Amino acid sequence: MEIRELQWFTALAEHEHVTITAERLNISQPTLSRAIRRLERRVGVPLFDRHQNRLRLNKYGEVFRAHALRAISEVSGAEQRITALIDPDTGTVALGFLHSYGTWLVPDLLAGYRRLAPGTTFELRGDAADAVVDDVRNSRLDLGLTSPRPAGDDVEWTPLRDEALCLLVPPGHRLARRRRVRTAELADEAFVALEPVFGLRQITDRLCAAAGFVPRVVLESTELSTLRALVAAGLGVAVAPLTGSPSGPGDHAVAVPLDDPQARRTVGVVTLAGGPRAPVVARFYDYVRSRAHAPHV
Template sequence: MRLEELQWFVTLAETEHVTVAAAELKVSQPTLSRALARLEEQAGTPLFDRVNRRLRLNAYGHIMLEHARRSIAEMHSAGDRIAALLDPDRGRVRLAFLHSLASWYVPEQLRRFRDAVPGIGFELFQGPAHEITQRVLTGQADLAITAPRPDGAGVVWRGLYVERLCLAVPPGHRLATRARTRLSAAAGEPFVALAERYGLRQVTDELCAEEGLVPDIVFEATEIPTMEGLVAAGFGVAVVPVPREDAGPTRSVHVALTNRGAKREVGLVWQRDRPLAPPARRFVDFLAGP
């Protein structure tokens, strides 16, 4: 099976539609169907269930998809490492990062790094903590900038900085006039939070558990600005990072939290068992030092 045909399979698995996948890949439908037939013959089983002229990836197909993505990522990584050895000032870094770092930290660090090493390019992906860590583990990303520190022994962690957390409340709220408070003061309040698998939600849940607080979560968002907007509109309170001084005005009020655990550490992760290509190693050293 050629690497190109593995990529065809990944696209077909993601679209689950031969016509759509063929158009995206710019190959004919018969060519794509023959490639799939060869792959299924090698696997010894169908990888899709055929339902009403549509494809549905089955359990065998999900296994093949996982390994196909990993194989493609490894081949790209090999090419990047060879290119970097030929010219250490050139190459590519596949970087994943949190949504909440997309508006300031990541762009600023990329600008600084590209000023220093203009020959190294980036392939970027933003998403929630669990998703970007998974991309590192499957080889789809070289590095991830995430928070909090992921569980498990499959990645290396390098801390970058610590972000304090605060309680966002609506204007005129009973806690809005306080300079600081413990999270327990928000007992009985409706909460706006991120979805359960998001990193900041994990930190929030830990803070609540330490306080013996069972939050009444009225809405689960996917981004912090959405949380802030709903808090300002009076939907509830939320645990969010302390706004930066240059971030501009917000309509919610931010009250410092005195809980010791009211912080999240932002750091770099990469796969423990795979050596970093020189461009990625150079970016790690640039951000965190040797």
């Protein structure tokens, strides 16, 4: 059953005359008649009562017309929505990102892009790195801002900039007034950390492994804001992005730079291999990549 046959049927139901309807549809009478007979064979009953050259919609036809009109309306609505989604100026981009990027990276990108394409809308979703990449793989997201580089050749990841990592310690901690600290000095510390599915936790584990120890994680969280609060409460130390981290003694956690060349995470944008196909997504993707290595992405 084709949508055009439903459209022909509803037109015939309105005019109840094959010749007039065929002329208005710009098709031949035999083509229209065959299409109606196919519909009737499919539903198993006549949809019209025939009276010489005239047709009269019967009770089965009335039922079928009501559903045909809804089907045509749904398809038309879907076409309009898809057109809006792919329009490079007024479409929608589904963007995922790590929660911590929601406080600086995402607002900066969207503010800059809205000046270029004010009609573009965004569906925003903050999540863990693995979840963002998984949603891109399954087309639930168009693009993702994540770290570290995801594994697999089914996605492509473009690095944008490096973000320095620091050590968060409670006020009054033995390392709070240090200018820098080496990762190896933390072997005996209690750590608070994000759960293992988060990219920052994976980087933390690698830093500690490279320094020759496994971090003793006493508390796990799913949000950086909670992580900072746990450190400020004296429950442990944590590795966190230097962006947005407090830097001086007081009621908050204290950020101390890490003296380790690997103490950084590379921010990147991930999409399906081959790049985005929808024009609206491709345009924003190109903009994001054009901002790579900018002082403020």
